[in-house]
Amino acid sequence: MQVRRERPIPVFRLYGETAEATVPGFVHAERIGTSAALHDWEIAPHRHGALSQGLVITKGTGALSLDASREEFCAPWLVWVPSGVVHAFSFRPGTDGVVLSLADDFLAAVLDPDPEAGRLRATTEATFSGRPGSPEEIDLDLAGLVQTLAREAAGALPGAASAVAALVKLLVVGVLRTRAARSITEPAALARADLHRRFRRLVEMHLREGWPIARFAASLGVTPDRLHAACTEAVRRSPQGILHDRLMLEAKRSLIYTTLPVSKIAFDLGFNDPAYFSRFFAARAGSSPATFRRENRSGEI
The missing domain is CATH 2.60.120.280 (Regulatory protein AraC)
Structure with a gap:
């Protein structure tokens, strides 16, 4: 074969x-x-x-x-x-x-x-x-x-x-x-912005390992509540929302730009169950991974 x-x-x-x-x-x-x-x-x-x-x-x-x-x-x-x-x-x-x-x-x-x-x-x-x-x-x-x-x-x-x-x-x-972003001047706000940035970097490093938010917070030396406050102030998104957004982005990239099976994409992104990954994806994209791939692919890869 x-x-x-x-x-x-x-x-x-x-x-x-x-x-x-x-x-x-x-x-x-x-x-x-x-x-x-x-x-x-x-x-x-x-x-x-x-x-x-x-x-x-x-x-x-x-x-x-x-x-x-x-x-x-x-x-x-x-x-x-x-x-x-x-x-x-x-x-x-x-x-x-x-x-x-x-x-x-x-x-x-x-x-x-x-x-x-x-x-x-x-x-x-x-x-x-x-x-x-x-x-x-x-x-x-x-x-x-x-x-x-x-x-x-x-x-x-x-x-x-x-x-x-x-x-x-x-x-x-x-x-x-x-982008009409407001200026950060107070030290506490600057520290929260830096915590958000460090969280985003940690997400990139461990995106495919299935880390829960509590583990990210522990690695950053803060409580989950403090991490939540920093992220919602910086981008109006919870840490869980940021993590899910990043997983969805990588899933969409793989579906559009590769021919990997959906099950392989799921495992590569840290999902142990491809069926759960499909439900996770469909709940956020409004369509199954297979449908999203079919509607967004142009030509042969």
Whole structure:
């Protein structure tokens, strides 16, 4: 019997550049038109390992996908794609702007020393797609900012590395303000935001191990009630809701982008009973895993 081999979702360093790992400290900025034109303006579904991207689209139209969601855009448009998120673009020829690619270790080095690190890191760990805030609304000109960032990243002037770091932080602040997120100033609120961020990281590390929320809380050195308060303040979701959302996201990725049997997907996500997984999925997606796969798959994988 011939065994069919799975073709996993491609992991790219940049568009079309397959890479097992991201170069530490990697920062790259380029014109969207330059990179997209090389691929006939179609960027197939892929994800980046340990690499986040920000796009400021200043001209043109098209469509984009972030995991299972798809939407059309019309410039000006702002997109933030955290590492690991499956994304794709369909640009209309002539579309332009700047795409910035950042190694996650660089982002951490830039943001972690900041007094508002918890809120800034939470901003970079969530996807965003929408019309950017105008300079009058957010007191930042994001289009001009990324143009300057692209010049600094490509140049070799004295202090270029410091300029890039400062501009990247301003870009993250621009995403934060565009999302109309409130500022965190009090130490207690900052600590709760940091606890939420550490919980999300722990979820990523142990997603497939079936941990209960009490075990996550114990590993973080807090009570389940304290963890619940931190998560509901940060994203208005309970820890259980966040965990279930993440399991659903990974399940949808596997159903759309692989041909793994539903039972194998269930076991890979830490479910001991595929039937329970199917009920879990159907209660949240409104359809069975098989139906969801059939309705969301396009073409042969």
